[in-house]
Amino acid sequence: MLSITVVYDNHKCASGLTPRWGFSCFLVVKAHGDARRLLFDTGGDGATLLENMQKLGVDVKSVDAVVISHAHGDHTGGLHAVLEKNPFATVYSPSKFRLRAVEKEVKFIIVEERTELFNAVYSTGALGGFIKEQALVIQTEKGNVVITGCAHPGIVKILKVVKKGFGDVYLVLGGFHMPKSGVSEEFKQLGVVKVAPCHCTGIAASKELETAFGSNFLKCGVGARIQM
Ligand SMILES: [Zn+2]
Numbered sequence: 001m002l003s004i005t006v007v008y009d010n011h012k013c014a015s016g017l018t019p020r021w022g023f024s025c026f027l028v029v030k031a032h033g034d035a036r037r038l039l040f041d042t043g044g045d046g047a048t049l050l051e052n053m054q055k056l057g058v059d060v061k062s063v064d065a066v067v068i069s070h071a072h073g074d075h076t077g078g079l080h081a082v083l084e085k086n087p088f089a090t091v092y093s094p095s096k097f098r099l100r101a102v103e104k105e106v107k108f109i110i111v112e113e114r115t116e117l118f119n120a121v122y123s124t125g126a127l128g129g130f131i132k133e134q135a136l137v138i139q140t141e142k143g144n145v146v147i148t149g150c151a152h153p154g155i156v157k158i159l160k161v162v163k164k165g166f167g168d169v170y171l172v173l174g175g176f177h178m179p180k181s182g183v184s185e186e187f188k189q190l191g192v193v194k195v196a197p198c199h200c201t202g203i204a205a206s207k208e209l210e211t212a213f214g215s216n217f218l219k220c221g222v223g224a225r226i227q228m
């Protein structure tokens with residue numbers, strides 16, 4: 001079982017929440033008798049993140065692990081606030097970045113290669129050149145779910161890595177970083193079933209994906225919830 005709640009994004013899917021530039025989603029993964037709660041990225045601002053989480057009924061103290069996609073402020077900005085409330089969460093990042101005092105006590109793991117973080121939950125490992133970025137792959141009964149932060153290495157490149165290493169992609173959710181036109185065709189060739197673009201995907205690519213995927217295009221932004 002997988003549930004995804006988008007707790008921080010510059011797009012809004014539900015009233016009463018604050019949209020702001022950045023991305024974060026909360027995942028509950030139940031697999032092989034194991035239940036894990038993960039925060040993927042932390043948005044740009046801690047106060048906004050914690051407020052949105054609270055309004056969405058997500059307990060920051062329940063988070064087992066924080067997975068940072070890449071070391072840009074709109075994905076790491078809320079980490080300090082999360083760790084202040086929950087210093088027991090393990091942090092997985094593809095690169096080192098400046099930590100504030102409280103964070104020096106936490107378990108901080110650099111992920112370089114493809115890694116199984118928990119049952120059915122994998123990091124692709126650090127992809128890309130100058131900006132190292134990891135994506136998450138969650139194996140569900142429906143197929144592989146891919147969560148991306150900004151997709152700086154290229155969303156199609158990330159999906160090719162996933163397809164090669166894990167098999168077909170059922171759903172891809174997150175920031176796709178303004179892919180060029182024709183991206184929907186490339187997604188279809190890769191066998192992607194559902195798409196939920198948000199954050200830095202851009203209007204043109206979002207519109208193209210919405211037209212191409214129809215009812216398999218899921219509206220994404222802060223407040224979006226997906227269960228499978
Ligand atoms: Zn970025």
Ligand SMILES: [Zn+2]
Nearest residue numbers: 074149150200
């Ligand atoms: Zn970003």
